[in-house]
Structure formats: C-alpha cells, structure tokens
Amino acid sequence: MDDAYSVQTTAADSSDQDGLETLMALKDRDTFLVADHWGDVKSGADGLFNQDTRMLSHFVLTVGRARPSRLSSGVTEDNVFFTCHSTNRPLPPMGGRSAPAGVLHLERRRFLWDQRLFERVRMVNHGIEDILLPLAFEFGADFADIFQVRGTQRAARGAIHAPAMDGRRVTFGYTGLDDVVRTSCLAFSEPPARLSPNRAEFMFSLPKGKRLDLYIECGLDVCDAPDKDRWRWNSIQARLAMRKRMRRGAGVQAPRNPRVNDWLTQSRTDVALLTTDLPTGPYPYAGVPWFSTPFGRDGIITAWQMLWIDPSLAKGVLTYLASRQATEVNAFMDSAPGKIMHETRGGEMSALGEVPFGLYYGGVDTTCLFIALAGAYAKRTGDMETIRALWPNLIAAAGWMIDYGDSNGDGLIDYARAADTGLSNQGWKDSEDSIFYSDGRFPKGPIALLEVQGYAFAAWRALAEMGEHLGDERAPQWRARADAVRALVEDRFWMEDEGFYAIALDGDGEQCRAIGSNAGHLLFSGLPSHERARRVTRRMLTAEFRSGWGLRTLGKGQTRFNPMSYHNGSVWPHDTAIAAAGMARYGERRAVAMLLGEVFGAAAHFQLRLPELFCGFIRETGEPPIAYPVACLPQAWAAGSVFLMLQSVLGIDISAGENLVEVFTPALPIGLDRLNVTNLEVGGGVIDLNFQRLDGRVVVMSSEKSGVVNLRVAG
Structure with missing residues (x-):
C-alpha cells in the first residue's frame, strides 16, 4: 500500500486505543460501513462511506440516555449482516416506576445494499411489567473525504448545509470545493417524539412479553419510508448477491477439520465481500476501510492467488486495468503511455487534485504484473479470445517497460517518483523507510527493486508464450529479453557472501544490501537458478525470517528491523504466501506445509480472518500473535493467501x-x-x-x- 497511508493511519485512529480490530465492517460495491461492536459510529475512523466520502459520521444508540450493555455482536459467516445483542441498564423512572437492568433485549441488525444502510432495532420486553422505553439516536454527517478522515490536513473545504427535517427523516447536504453537491438521508419507520438536526428521541410503550421493531435507512438520496417489507426485500437481494459471488469457481473443503474448513470459508467470503462487480467484470477491492477501491497491484495479486479455483477474477482485473491504462505522460499522476494504474479514488480531494490518487500510476511493478497475470490466465483457462482483446494493451504495457520503465537503459525496471505528491517508494513495500542500504541509509534513485525484475522476467516470458500462440513474430525477442533480465539479476543482485539477493540497486547501480522477503517474490517468478533458490529458501526458513506465524518482511538483525513497523519486520500473509509459492516452484513442499500451518495458527487468533499485516515478534508458547493496530480487516490479498499456499503445497x-x-x-x-x-x-x-x-x-x-x-x- 501507499506510504502516506501507513504514516497517516495512526493519527487518524488515535481516538481508538484498541485500533481497527475493534471495528466491524460491511461492504457492498462502492459503499462500506465501519462501526464498533455496539454498531455505533463515533466519528473516529468509522462511518458510512460511499465513493471515498463519509456520508454518516456519527450514529449512536442510547437507551435511557445510557449505552446498553452488550451481550454479543458479530458479522454473519457470509459477511452480509452485522448483529449486536444487548440489554438495558436500569431505566429512569417513568410515571413513578423504573425498569431494572436486564429485562429488555435489544437486537441491532443491519446490512448494506444498493448504496444504502438498512438497520432494524428489535426490542423485546422480558420483564414482568410494561415498560416505557426511552430510545434515542445521535447522528451527524460531515462529508469528510477519506484522506481527511485518515489525517490529511486541508486548508479549506466546502459548505455543510443545515440538515432538513421532515417528520421521520433528516437530509444532510454538502457542497464541495469541486462544486459537487453530496447528500445523505437518514429515515426512521416511526416518527420520533422529538427530532432535531442531530438527535431523534423515541418513547415506546412496550408491554411485557411483547416485541417492537424500528426500521432505519441511510442512503445517498431521499429515503422512502423504511418498513418491514423494504427491509425483507433488500436483505434477500443482498444475501443472493453474496451467494452468487461465493459460488464462482471451485470449492475447497477440509472435511475432517472443521477449524480449517471455517478458515477456508471465512477467507472465501472475505474475498467475495471485497469483490465488486464492475461493468468490466468482478474486481477485488483491496481492503476495508482505507483501501475499498480498485488497486492495480492488489487486484492482480489477489486474482493470481485465486486463479486456480476462480479465473473470473483475473479476467475482470485484467479487463478493468486495460480500460484504465495510461496514454500520456503526467508527472502528477506519475503516468506514461502503457503504464497500468496503481490506484483510483472517487472523493473530493482526488477530484480537486489535493491528492494524486483520483487516477494514479505510481507503482513500478503493476505493469509487469499485468502482463504476467495475463500469461498465467491464458495457461489456466485457454481463453485466447480475451487475450486477443487485451493484446494491444499488453503490447502497450511492454512498450512502457522498454521506453519508460528502464530510465537509465541498463535493462532493469526502476522508479523515481515524478512529483513530490506521489509515493517515494513504488514497490509493494511503499513506506518511506522500506528500501535502504545495510547501514540504514536511504539510497538515491532511480531504484531498481529486486522483486520487480522478477516480475519483468515473468512478464517477458508470458508475452513470448502468448505471442507464440497468437503467431506474433516478436515472440523470440521477448524471450530473449527475459533471458537478459535473468542474467542481469543473477550478476548484479546476487551477494555471494550472504547467499542472498540484495533488496535493490541504487541510482549508481550499487547494491542495497539489506536482507528482505523480496527474494521470496523472485523465487515466485522462477528467475533464480536452482542452486541459488535453494540457498535463499534455506535462509528464509531460519529464525531470521520465520516468526512462527509466517515470514517477516525483513530479516531479524537488519539495521532497520522493527517487528512493529509497516514493512521492516512485520508479517504480511500475502508476502509469506508468495514466498511459499516461490519455494514450492523449486520443489520445496514440506516447508511450505509448515508455513501454511503457521499462518493458520495466526488466523486462529484473529477469528480466522487474516489482517493485512501483524507484528513480527517471535511466537511464544501460549501467546497470540501481536496485532498491527491499524491493519485493514478484511483485506483481499490477506484473505487470498490461503488459496495460493494450498495450491503450492498441493x-x-x-x-x-x-x-x-x-x-x-x-x-x-x-x-x-x-x-x-x-x-x-x-x-x-x-x-x-x-x-x-x-x-x-x-x-x-x-x-x-x-x-x-x-x-x-x-x-
């Protein structure tokens, strides 16, 4: 992900000491919701978002002016519904009587569908007397851009409109500096006893043994009156859509191991949750909350992880990215003809150019990965009709590799950001401190990353194979380019004294002799010789990399090693999976089985939902892995990791x-x-x-x- 993200998230979440693992996420297409375990939205990092704008920033339920006592909460196995069960604290006297604690059962059940939040609050009186029930909601909509929510400061913003009230609904409005009017509407099935611009108060009479339902909706446009029928109809549509996504591709089950089977199910449903059906086909968005949007690298890797069981994701990713391929040189967007998109955003700040991510191309590896995935898809499916349709885009991507990807003509793909607003490091380890010399100093550009050369090698090989199938006479040239990249990497990146590859070359061609997991990605590409692959594998399986929960991104003992960092010693499940797949490519399966078991051990402590990353501390008997506090959860390539590892181990x-x-x-x-x-x-x-x-x-x-x-x- 982007280094600005990794720096800013801590500030954005400083109000929540428990971190993002305390938030419960729902998603439908370009709408997502994060709230706490009560279902409350409390204006920290949480909220209801659409197109990178927060449409509901505050939404808190109270009973008798107190937060109810939570009994349990969670998201259903299919990721469609969030439910919180709670009970009342002692209610204030009403007519001379007060209800004791624990007689009222409240169930908040919600889902997202068609750019709208649907919620039902069910109240049941289990007491021996009738109850006068004071229920209230506090609410607000700040229309903050997601980058603003994450901590980016703005010199100015647009105008918030005074909320408009209409009996049982409140409509919020905001006119941005981009002159776009954004609205959201919050509506209740029953008219509140008192309604203000930020609070709705109800007074329900609830006889003993009786039940009462209140329906609530929040969406972009003016809400129809919520009711039972609308709730039921839309909930059926949401569940059917999820089932349709879940049924794509092959099934994988562990019939005599329910815990592993539950992990497989959770991972599959997380990929389905994050997958949005675009006009170009299904696309796995990167993660909730910060990356609920198409990312080039993340989409390609997730599609590759799932390719053997569900090729439809790869087709959707390739087709979408081809439609967004760059056609011009633009420093702010870091684009050049043929380059494949890194990220796209839909918020106000992106539209105004306050951040470059409206359509941003600052990823050095995505274009190579695009071609390599196309080759893997062609082999997996034999779908040459799609490859023919993509062929002009694949040729343009190869043109970028030659004309722009290699800035100094040394045969290696490199990067240096084109504008100060862009990413300083443009591989998957894109935090500012992730690439360095062995003494900790940062190198000058342009930087040639180790793993990117592996992706380039795979891209040229894939292009040659596809070209041979299509009768393109340039295929031998592409195969020769792959051989040339292999020779360059083996000659310039290999460190014989370390038995390992340098993480990068600097602008002068000098090695950045840090020892990182990047070498595992090189194995995945199939570039190294068998002897060097064996030596890399042997070192990566030592305690230098193995935490007991997976592989660290940086070898223990390296200058900038920090198990609590974003990229310098943490464990990223997708990184471990790619390295494991690389080891398996060279015949190492027993160690891959061991790593799969370790990653499963980590998943078991994260309620079977692997986060984006977690800390790289050594595994201690009886202790869980240590969470990285602002990791995305769920996250697509973390969820897809188990399937790549299974393909590798099998x-x-x-x-x-x-x-x-x-x-x-x-x-x-x-x-x-x-x-x-x-x-x-x-x-x-x-x-x-x-x-x-x-x-x-x-x-x-x-x-x-x-x-x-x-x-x-x-x-």
Whole structure:
C-alpha cells in the first residue's frame, strides 16, 4: 500500500486505543460501513462511506440516555449482516416506576445494499411489567473525504448545509470545493417524539412479553419510508448477491477439520465481500476501510492467488486495468503511455487534485504484473479470445517497460517518483523507510527493486508464450529479453557472501544490501537458478525470517528491523504466501506445509480472518500473535493467501489448453489429513480432486464430473 497511508493511519485512529480490530465492517460495491461492536459510529475512523466520502459520521444508540450493555455482536459467516445483542441498564423512572437492568433485549441488525444502510432495532420486553422505553439516536454527517478522515490536513473545504427535517427523516447536504453537491438521508419507520438536526428521541410503550421493531435507512438520496417489507426485500437481494459471488469457481473443503474448513470459508467470503462487480467484470477491492477501491497491484495479486479455483477474477482485473491504462505522460499522476494504474479514488480531494490518487500510476511493478497475470490466465483457462482483446494493451504495457520503465537503459525496471505528491517508494513495500542500504541509509534513485525484475522476467516470458500462440513474430525477442533480465539479476543482485539477493540497486547501480522477503517474490517468478533458490529458501526458513506465524518482511538483525513497523519486520500473509509459492516452484513442499500451518495458527487468533499485516515478534508458547493496530480487516490479498499456499503445497498446475491438471509431490500440513477440491473447471471439463494422507505420504484421487480432464501425478 501507499506510504502516506501507513504514516497517516495512526493519527487518524488515535481516538481508538484498541485500533481497527475493534471495528466491524460491511461492504457492498462502492459503499462500506465501519462501526464498533455496539454498531455505533463515533466519528473516529468509522462511518458510512460511499465513493471515498463519509456520508454518516456519527450514529449512536442510547437507551435511557445510557449505552446498553452488550451481550454479543458479530458479522454473519457470509459477511452480509452485522448483529449486536444487548440489554438495558436500569431505566429512569417513568410515571413513578423504573425498569431494572436486564429485562429488555435489544437486537441491532443491519446490512448494506444498493448504496444504502438498512438497520432494524428489535426490542423485546422480558420483564414482568410494561415498560416505557426511552430510545434515542445521535447522528451527524460531515462529508469528510477519506484522506481527511485518515489525517490529511486541508486548508479549506466546502459548505455543510443545515440538515432538513421532515417528520421521520433528516437530509444532510454538502457542497464541495469541486462544486459537487453530496447528500445523505437518514429515515426512521416511526416518527420520533422529538427530532432535531442531530438527535431523534423515541418513547415506546412496550408491554411485557411483547416485541417492537424500528426500521432505519441511510442512503445517498431521499429515503422512502423504511418498513418491514423494504427491509425483507433488500436483505434477500443482498444475501443472493453474496451467494452468487461465493459460488464462482471451485470449492475447497477440509472435511475432517472443521477449524480449517471455517478458515477456508471465512477467507472465501472475505474475498467475495471485497469483490465488486464492475461493468468490466468482478474486481477485488483491496481492503476495508482505507483501501475499498480498485488497486492495480492488489487486484492482480489477489486474482493470481485465486486463479486456480476462480479465473473470473483475473479476467475482470485484467479487463478493468486495460480500460484504465495510461496514454500520456503526467508527472502528477506519475503516468506514461502503457503504464497500468496503481490506484483510483472517487472523493473530493482526488477530484480537486489535493491528492494524486483520483487516477494514479505510481507503482513500478503493476505493469509487469499485468502482463504476467495475463500469461498465467491464458495457461489456466485457454481463453485466447480475451487475450486477443487485451493484446494491444499488453503490447502497450511492454512498450512502457522498454521506453519508460528502464530510465537509465541498463535493462532493469526502476522508479523515481515524478512529483513530490506521489509515493517515494513504488514497490509493494511503499513506506518511506522500506528500501535502504545495510547501514540504514536511504539510497538515491532511480531504484531498481529486486522483486520487480522478477516480475519483468515473468512478464517477458508470458508475452513470448502468448505471442507464440497468437503467431506474433516478436515472440523470440521477448524471450530473449527475459533471458537478459535473468542474467542481469543473477550478476548484479546476487551477494555471494550472504547467499542472498540484495533488496535493490541504487541510482549508481550499487547494491542495497539489506536482507528482505523480496527474494521470496523472485523465487515466485522462477528467475533464480536452482542452486541459488535453494540457498535463499534455506535462509528464509531460519529464525531470521520465520516468526512462527509466517515470514517477516525483513530479516531479524537488519539495521532497520522493527517487528512493529509497516514493512521492516512485520508479517504480511500475502508476502509469506508468495514466498511459499516461490519455494514450492523449486520443489520445496514440506516447508511450505509448515508455513501454511503457521499462518493458520495466526488466523486462529484473529477469528480466522487474516489482517493485512501483524507484528513480527517471535511466537511464544501460549501467546497470540501481536496485532498491527491499524491493519485493514478484511483485506483481499490477506484473505487470498490461503488459496495460493494450498495450491503450492498441493503442487497443482493447470493447463486448460491440454485439459490437464498436474500434481507434483503433494503435501499437507500437520493436523490436516484430507482436503477436497470440487467442481474444478479445466478446459471443457469439470473434475473433483481428493487429497488424503496415507502411510506417511499424500495421495490424490480424482473423479471427472463432466467432459475430459487429464490428471498427471508426479512424486
């Protein structure tokens, strides 16, 4: 992610000492909500957002002027509903009587659908007497841009309109400096006894043993009167849409390990939650709350993680990014012809150019990854019709690699931000302090990152393979470029005394001799020789990198190592997964099974929902992993990590053009003895794969469900 994000989030969340792990998230398309465990929005980092603008910044329920006592709360397994169960504290005397604590059951149940929040407050009187129930909501809408919420200061902003009240609804308005009028409306199914611009007070008479429901809606336009029928109809639509996303692709189940199975389900539903169906196809948004928008790198990596079971994500990502490919040189946007988008935003600050992220291209790796994913998609699906449609974009991306990606003509892809408003580091480790020499000094640009050269190698190889299939006579040139990149990396990045690759080269071609997980991404690309891959793998599996919960981003003992940092010693699940996939590419499966088990151990302590990152402290017996306080949760490439690791540990490789599934020396982590892959579509057929540990080894059995799918097992 972006270094401005990692710096600013701490300031934005300083009011919440528990961090983002205390917030409960819902999302539907470009609308998302984060609130606390009571369901309250309290104006810190939380709120109801649409298109990067906060449409509801305060929404707090009280009973008798006190917050109710929470019994339990959570999000349903399918990520559609949030529910909080609570009970009353002693109610103030009404007519000479007061209700004791614990006689009233309150259920707040909510979901998002069609740019609108739907909420039902159900009140049940379990007491022995009738209750006069004083219920109130405090609310407000500040229309803050998401970057403003995160801590970015603005010299000026637009005009907040006085709220308009109409019996049972309040309409908020704001005219931005971009001259766009933004509105939101909060409506209740019952007219409040007293309604003001920021408070609605109700007085309900609730007989003993009876139930009463209050329906609430908040959306961008004027709300119709909320009621039971609208609640029911829209909740059905929200749930059906989620089920449709969940049913895409193959299924993966652990039939005799309910805990692992729950992790797989949670991860799959998190990817589905973050996936938005755009006109170009499904696109996994990066994460809630800060990155609920299309990111180039994140979308590509998530699609690649899911490619073997759900290729539709890769097609959607490739098609969308092709539609946003740069056509001009623009320093503020960090764009150049052929470059692939890093990020897009829809808020006021982006529209005004106060931040460059309305459509921003400051990622050095995304263009290479775009081509490489296209090659992986072509092999997985055999869908050359889509590749033909994308071919002009792929050729333009290759043109960027030649004409702009290599600024000094040394054959390596490098970066230096084009404007001070952009990102200073433009690989996936994009915080300001993530790239340095072994003594901690920061290098001068342009910087050539290790892993980006691996992506470039993979891109040229993929372009050559696709070109050969399409009859493009330039294919041999692209294959030669891949070979040239491999030779350059092996010659210039390798540190024989360390048995490892340097994290980067500076503007003078000198090595930045820090030891980082970037080398794991190089293994993923298949660039290193087998001997060097073995040495890198061996070192990455030592306690220098292994925390016991996954691999650290930086080797322990390096100058800037800090297990609490964003990129210099923390554990990112997707980073561990990519490194594990790289190790598996060179035949290492037992260690990958071990890493999968460690990541599962971490997930178990995070309620089976892996965060964006967590601290890289060593695993201690009986102690959980330590959370990074402002990590996104859920986050797409964290959720997708388990599926890439499973593909790696099972040794699955799919070539749809040959209707072929190959399985190489499969393994399973300790404690997991069976795994089933169902409805795996390969070419024109569908197959089920059943993996099982027998006599100390893992075997695979298959059953074709339709068409012809060939299974080849090695090892």
